[in-house]
Amino acid sequence: MRKHAPFILALALAMPAFAGGEIGLLLDRQLGKAQTVAAGQQIGSGNYDSVSPSGMRFRVGTSFLDIGIMSLGVNATYHPKAEEDLKLNGTKIGKFGVEYVAVGAGLDWKLLVNVHAGVEIRRERISGDLFPPPPGSGVLSGSASTTRPWMKFGIGFSVPFPVVSPFVRLEFAVPTTKNDKTGTPDDLRQALAPQYQVALYGGLRF
Numbered sequence: 001m002r003k004h005a006p007f008i009l010a011l012a013l014a015m016p017a018f019a020g021g022e023i024g025l026l027l028d029r030q031l032g033k034a035q036t037v038a039a040g041q042q043i044g045s046g047n048y049d050s051v052s053p054s055g056m057r058f059r060v061g062t063s064f065l066d067i068g069i070m071s072l073g074v075n076a077t078y079h080p081k082a083e084e085d086l087k088l089n090g091t092k093i094g095k096f097g098v099e100y101v102a103v104g105a106g107l108d109w110k111l112l113v114n115v116h117a118g119v120e121i122r123r124e125r126i127s128g129d130l131f132p133p134p135p136g137s138g139v140l141s142g143s144a145s146t147t148r149p150w151m152k153f154g155i156g157f158s159v160p161f162p163v164v165s166p167f168v169r170l171e172f173a174v175p176t177t178k179n180d181k182t183g184t185p186d187d188l189r190q191a192l193a194p195q196y197q198v199a200l201y202g203g204l205r206f
Contacts, residue, residue, distance in 0.1 A: 020063030020071065024203020026171065029054045030082065030098060030194035037182045046089040051096040051192050055082025059203070061106075069111040077102040077120065086128060086192075094130030098194060106152065114169060116154035122175075123147050126189045144186045146193070149176045158205065165205040173197040 032051040039045040061075030081099035085092050104120025127143035156169025174196055181187040 022061040026199040028199035031196040049087040053082035053084040100124040118152040
């Protein structure tokens with residue numbers, strides 16, 4: 001997915017040419033859910049702790065409808081790989097990672113406080129990099145990709161300077177689809193994938 005980074009960077013450099021442009025950085029934590037795998041499956045049975053990696057992402061956007069107190073726009077986001085320890089029955093067996101690219105649309109209300117609501121489509125790459133694991137669990141090594149719609153909500157503040165407006169926003173996101181199946185390695189990877197996300201978003205509008 002790193003092949004998308006040059007495109008996102010080029011778009012970011014081009015954004016100042018558009019009225020109503022936005023560029024920003026998000027510091028986030030993606031929250032997963034613990035899973036239990038029954039004996040007899042294709043992967044190591046037992047209790048897998050929830051995985052909640054922290055990372056950062058880069059976003060650019062532009063508004064195509066702006067009436068002062070409200071704007072409607074589109075955006076693109078790139079999230080480099082973020083990893084956290086993967087534990088089976090309390091024992092660290094490797095790393096679990098998530099990276100993604102996303103395109104979305106959002107509505108911003110800009111009176112007094114900034115209120116944001118939006119949707120985006122994420123192409124997520126979910127990976128497991130394991131140490132020599134307990135018998136049977138090594139097949140979790142590898143990666144899989146999934147595409148999921150996410151909903152976003154946020155609240156924050158901006159400073160309306162004449163040329164650029166710095167802003168900061170606390171943002172929450174949840175996927176509209178979740179998988180709790182654990183019968184195959186791909187199922188387990190998707191079941192361990194983030195089910196919530198919280199981020200502090202800061203940047204500039206121009």
